[in-house]
Amino acid sequence: MLDDWTRELAAALGVEMTAEVDTVLDLAGDAARAVLRPAAPVTTYLVGFAAARNGGDAAAVADAVATARALAAAWAERQQS
Incomplete structure (x- = not known):
């Protein structure tokens, strides 16, 4: 379902998806945990x-x-210090 949504949203916005959805989700997770x-x-x-x-x-x-x-x-390392 997420891949379908991403393709449809990208098409509606007129952009090409040049990143894998998992890459974006992993990055979001990194930011959520570190910051x-x-x-x-x-x-x-x-x-x-x-x-x-x-x-x-x-x-x-x-x-x-x-x-x-x-x-x-x-950032996470500085916060732990």
Whole structure:
């Protein structure tokens, strides 16, 4: 059902889905655990926005996801100190 929804939403928005749904969900989980739950949708939105501004292809998505994951990990480590 989620894959169907994602395809239909992407088509309705006129965009190509260049990330796997699982990648987006994993990133949201990382942000929710490392920062706080409301960080999940904000993080995925900002990653999508950054990827679109940087070409919108799979490589731009991967770079933005990697940046967000690294920052979330660093954030969590700082909070534990």
